[in-house]
Amino acid sequence: MKVHLDSSMCQGHGQCNMSAPDMFIFDEQGFAVLVSEDVPSGREAAVSLAVVRCPERAITTSP
Template sequence: MKVRVDTDLCAGFGICVGICPEVFELHDDGYATVLVSEVPPELEELVRRAADQCPTQAISLSGDSSD
């Protein structure tokens, strides 16, 4: 699975970082960034949860095996 954060939509709430700090971090500009090019299988559920809970829907997933 790949994950992307749309910085045009991200408002910097940091919910994703709280859910899965192994994949997301808040960059110096205050917006979330992705730390990995491919999400490890053991973190996919947390990344899905982060995407679901993002208030601005800035997180998109591709290659999601649950589709």
């Protein structure tokens, strides 16, 4: 699974980091940054939770 983050849509709510703190960190302005586009085995559910929790729909996944 791959995960994608549209930084232009991010408003810094932080829901992604709460769902998968190993996959989403923050820049100096408080906006989300992807640690890696490759979702490690076993982290698919946490990343999928981040997708549905992001209020801006800034996170998407692909196979």
